[in-house]
Amino acid sequence: MARDLTPLFQPKGVVVTGVSSHPGKFGFVTLHNLLSCGYEGEVFAVGRPDPEGGTATILDRTVLGSIEALPDGAAELLVVCTPVSANEEIVRTAASRGVRAVFVAAGGYSEAGADGAEAEARLVALADELDLVLAGPNGQGITSPPAGLCAQIVAPYPPRGRIGVASQSGNFVSAFLNYAEQTGVGISRSVSAGNAAATGIADYLEWFADDPETDVGLCYVEGLEDGRDFFERVRSVTPRMPVVVVKGGATSGGQRAAASHTGSLASDDRIFDGMARQAGLVRAPSIEAAFDAAATFATQPLPTGNRVVVLTTAGGWGVVTADAVTAHPDLELTPLPDDLMAAIDSMLPPRWSHNNPVDLAGGETRDTIPELLDLVAGHDGVDAVVQLGLGIQGNTAALTRSGPFHPDHGLERIVDFHERQERRYAEAAVEASATHGKPVLVASELAVAQPDNPMVAAVRAAGRLCYPSADRAVAALGHAARHAAWRRARS
Amino acid sequence: MGTLSEAASRTLVADAGVAVSDWASAADPDAAADAAEAMGLPVVVKLCGDAIAHKTERGLVRLGLGSADDVRAAAADLLAAARPEDGPVELLVSTMVQGDRELIAGMVRDPQFGPCVMLGVGGVLAEAVADVAFRLAPLDRIDAHDLVDDLGAQALLGPFRGQPAVDREVLVDTLCALGALAADDGVASVDLNPLIVVDGRPVAVDALVERTDDGPGTGTA
Incomplete structure (x- = not known):
């Protein structure tokens, strides 16, 4: 049974130790972030007492001179920014006041040598004794947008969404949250596991799997204390919740047993890769690709097969994307079924491509793209659609709008038309996906080059990812298709 | 840590369900020739023992033996190549399996x-x-x-x-x-x-x- 991490991610009341008046210190930043992102529970700051004997305030909060002053039952989460030597007593006292979860942001533990390792072991034993959830030490903190909670020594605070992040690198938590900020595909919970002394990546994933706010896990791992245990536990999570993993330190373990050829071919990375595939983990090759994959699981239906149709209004993109789908081991560029071919034929002038990719070749009229999206996504022989070439009209409109002739010469009308059409296309892609329960991925470099393009903005407003390139869309779709096949084979 | 002879290894993996080529153990060249004729020529003959992990490197594998006389001669050579540190040895005769893959x-x-x-x-x-x-x-x-x-x-x-x-x-x-x-x-x-x-x-x-x-x-x- 998964460890209950509710007091960590949905605490009733938070207390921070090590709060000083210096705005550059971790305690101050954590207090600031707790008070700035919409957390509705009570927040307490513990810091040095005012030397004058008066009441110290920081960020308009009264600073408690000691954890002893914390009212009983007022805070469930303790965020520790005090030095190692003070923390055992702080934790013990906090527990006596009703604290149930502790995030130790402070460093100086096992990462800092033998003494630190001993202090860490004592901290773990104490948490065990007091039945506390212990996260960290040496971590950046947590965010939990459903609770309005930003208990971090760093930024950002991400938009709310369905991705649960657990990472052995604090900076990669920030990177994932920054991608969430950039794309609009949000986060349900994030945690920097730090030294993961008592609570590890598998613990977080197990809790995420039962968390109604989380649909997909996204994690970064470097070292696993017990790889077999990780495998067994994650394998029980993935049938319920997809988990995307990036593995750091993917270097060769070199030679093993001399007598065994199998041993000499066994590298850490190959074994991790096989373990990941067997456990149904989605292994991504980079932080960026991992976010793309997680965002896809969080916002698109899982495909029921691997047959992909590429729809495009831009010839070149259609060709290279068809190549990318063909080259992908988990996807098939499906030949167009006869009835679908005939139906498209009846909608378009004869110059369209007559194969997959379906290239409209400029033959579309104002309603063609929405109708075609619905037609293709609705066909039984199609499991997923990649839509390319959108945003062009919006891009043109942007230049027209910013030029010296707008709004005269009939330009206002055409700009409005282009922008309205772009919104329609984006909405049609989302609607076709939702109606038919299939992934429809929209990709354009405009996602990055022109985030306020009405097409890009409309995809984002619908809560979906506008993929910044066709290749990234295909890679993300490949992960989804592989995971779906893994589930099908085992159900 | 120790290795099993090829014969003991074959027995263990075959009992577990691994498909292995036909084989037999033989104590001397005549027994090897009899085994070869029984399973069908051509055959491979190897010198086999618990302490012999890398037969090829030591030239203890003779391939493509097409007659009983060839088997006898190869078997005699192999037995003569045994070293004291190899401990107890025997001959292993197996069918000559051919494939490109x-x-x-x-x-x-x-x-x-x-x-x-x-x-x-x-x-x-x-x-x-x-x-x-x-x-x-x-x-x-x-x-x-x-x-x-x-x-x-x-x-x-x-x-x-x-x-x-x-x-x-x-x-x-x-x-x-x-x-x-x-x-x-x-x-x-x-x-x-x-x-x-x-x-x-x-x-x-x-x-x-x-x-x-x-x-x-x-x-x-």
Whole structure:
């Protein structure tokens, strides 16, 4: 049974130790972030007492001179920014006041040598004794947008969404949250596991799997204390919740047993890769690709097969994307079924491509793209659609709008038309996906080059990812298709 | 830690469900010739003992022996090549299996993940090509099929140079058998190198089992 991490991610009341008046210190930043992102529970700051004997305030909060002053039952989460030597007593006292979860942001533990390792072991034993959830030490903190909670020594605070992040690198938590900020595909919970002394990546994933706010896990791992245990536990999570993993330190373990050829071919990375595939983990090759994959699981239906149709209004993109789908081991560029071919034929002038990719070749009229999206996504022989070439009209409109002739010469009308059409296309892609329960991925470099393009903005407003390139869309779709096949084979 | 002789290794893996080429043990050249004629010529004759892990490197494998006299002569040579440190030795006679495709499979214990089953493209270039994939043991048939699918050289598993496609079920049997062998903590590693694909059937023509314990038949290599 998964460890209950509710007091960590949905605490009733938070207390921070090590709060000083210096705005550059971790305690101050954590207090600031707790008070700035919409957390509705009570927040307490513990810091040095005012030397004058008066009441110290920081960020308009009264600073408690000691954890002893914390009212009983007022805070469930303790965020520790005090030095190692003070923390055992702080934790013990906090527990006596009703604290149930502790995030130790402070460093100086096992990462800092033998003494630190001993202090860490004592901290773990104490948490065990007091039945506390212990996260960290040496971590950046947590965010939990459903609770309005930003208990971090760093930024950002991400938009709310369905991705649960657990990472052995604090900076990669920030990177994932920054991608969430950039794309609009949000986060349900994030945690920097730090030294993961008592609570590890598998613990977080197990809790995420039962968390109604989380649909997909996204994690970064470097070292696993017990790889077999990780495998067994994650394998029980993935049938319920997809988990995307990036593995750091993917270097060769070199030679093993001399007598065994199998041993000499066994590298850490190959074994991790096989373990990941067997456990149904989605292994991504980079932080960026991992976010793309997680965002896809969080916002698109899982495909029921691997047959992909590429729809495009831009010839070149259609060709290279068809190549990318063909080259992908988990996807098939499906030949167009006869009835679908005939139906498209009846909608378009004869110059369209007559194969997959379906290239409209400029033959579309104002309603063609929405109708075609619905037609293709609705066909039984199609499991997923990649839509390319959108945003062009919006891009043109942007230049027209910013030029010296707008709004005269009939330009206002055409700009409005282009922008309205772009919104329609984006909405049609989302609607076709939702109606038919299939992934429809929209990709354009405009996602990055022109985030306020009405097409890009409309995809984002619908809560979906506008993929910044066709290749990234295909890679993300490949992960989804592989995971779906893994589930099908085992159900 | 010690290795089992090829004969003991073959017995262990075959009992677990691995397809191995026909073979027999023989104590002397006449017995080897009789065994060869009984299983059908041509044959391979090897010198075999618990302390002999790498026969090829020492020239203790004689291939393509087409007559009883050839078998007798080769067997006599091999027995003469035994060294005192080899301990007890015997002859191993097996059918001469021919195929263009070679695979390698095995079981190894990883310090982080425990027992793992490996499948790879075999042959002399195996370690340079390094087209290999792993699964954790034990593995079910679905895992084993996925493992086969993981190899990069899928074309090698289809119809190839006039030979039928590799029988994946036989390969899956072998991979599952390797996974099952991991349940015995005394088995440190298993090498099936190579598996030669004959008429689509991958057959182990050599087997090497390493044991961690000092069970019966364990050498001290």
